[in-house]
Amino acid sequence: MSKVFELWDEIGGAFGPSGREDAVREAIAAIAGAYIDDITTDALGNLICRKKGSGKKLLFAAHMDSIGVVANYIDEKGFIRFSQVGGLFYGDLINITVRFANGTRGVISYEEKTPFKELTLDGLFIDIGARDRASAEALVQVGDFAVFDAPRFEQNGVLCGPYLDDRIGCVALLLALEQLADVQTDNDLYFVFTAQEEVGLRGAGAAAFAVEPAVAVAVDVTDTGDLPEQKAPMAVALGKGPAIKVMDRSVICTPAVCAALEQAGADCGIATQREILRFGGTDTAALQRTRAGVQVGAVSIPTRYIHSPSEMCAVSDVEQAATLLARFAQL
Ligand code: CO
Ligand code: ZN
DSSP states (O other), rough: OOOHHHHHHHSSOOOOOOOOHHHHHHHHHHHHHOOOOEEEOOTTOOEEEEEOOOOOOOEEEEEEEEEEEEEEEEESOEEEEEEESSSOOGGOOTEEEEETTOEEEEEEEEEEOOOOGGOGGEEEEEEOOSSHHHHHTTTTOTOOEEEEOOOOEEEEEEEETTTTHHHHHHHHHHHHHHHTTTOOOOOOEEEEESSOOOSSSSTTTHHHHOOOEEEEEHHHEEOOOSTTHHHHHHHHTSSSEEEEEEEOSOOOOHHHHHHHHHHHHHHOOOEEEEOOOOSSOOHHHHHHTTTTOOOOEEEEEESSSSTTTTTEHHHHHHHHHHHHHHHHHTT
């Protein structure tokens, strides 16, 4: 089993939908603590880890929060209706298991009378096996959040399970920190584990406002174009190296930062891919628009089935992303 898997299993398994990142933050702080000089949590819940230096300020960010659901109504039969926390594809949700913070598990299913193609969130419910509203409310209350509850495994050099997005970015940052443990650099390094990315990049901007970095780099997952009969071509593939984001729907990265990230990869003998994501966004966009503007780049882990309970990425891409980031931190 790889170290990447062990770290991901630990912080990926921590409960942390958007706005409820506490357990993830604690797990990350416990690991990062050994490698940094200073650690703070701001009012939004961002975890800001600093490795002090007298030189330029570099900020690295990965988001701690995951997508999930939140109970918003419990009917008289004990079925729970829910709202979405972040982007969900309804087809991914049928008859899967979710887990609430207190460990209560439930199955998401749907009203059969609605034709499958016309399904919306209103046609879905969570079944926790309750007899009635009172027995449901003994375990789950309106306002309680739940996350995907599915196994994590490593096989054939890939990782699979819920919440690579973006706990695997957190893992890449932790591995980079470890590599920097004995390195001498003047750079003032901030490793920021952000809150509430999945609901609209809400945490990262506040953290960057506080840090005032010269350059910021976000680490997150991106799609791949390597599956059978896909709708649109995409140049990114699993296992071909970390992807350097050129643009997505939320951001156009700073060309000089893209070039420096590619150079950092080349310096370490790591092949990189160029990423253009036609939809979606990452913390990169929020970091870029802080104060008078920040130079930004992004390193992406190519990932299949994003936002499903069975995301998949290559171990080697994560290891190489960490090495590239550690190198970039010294430039
Ligand atoms: Co996401
Ligand atoms: Zn993400």
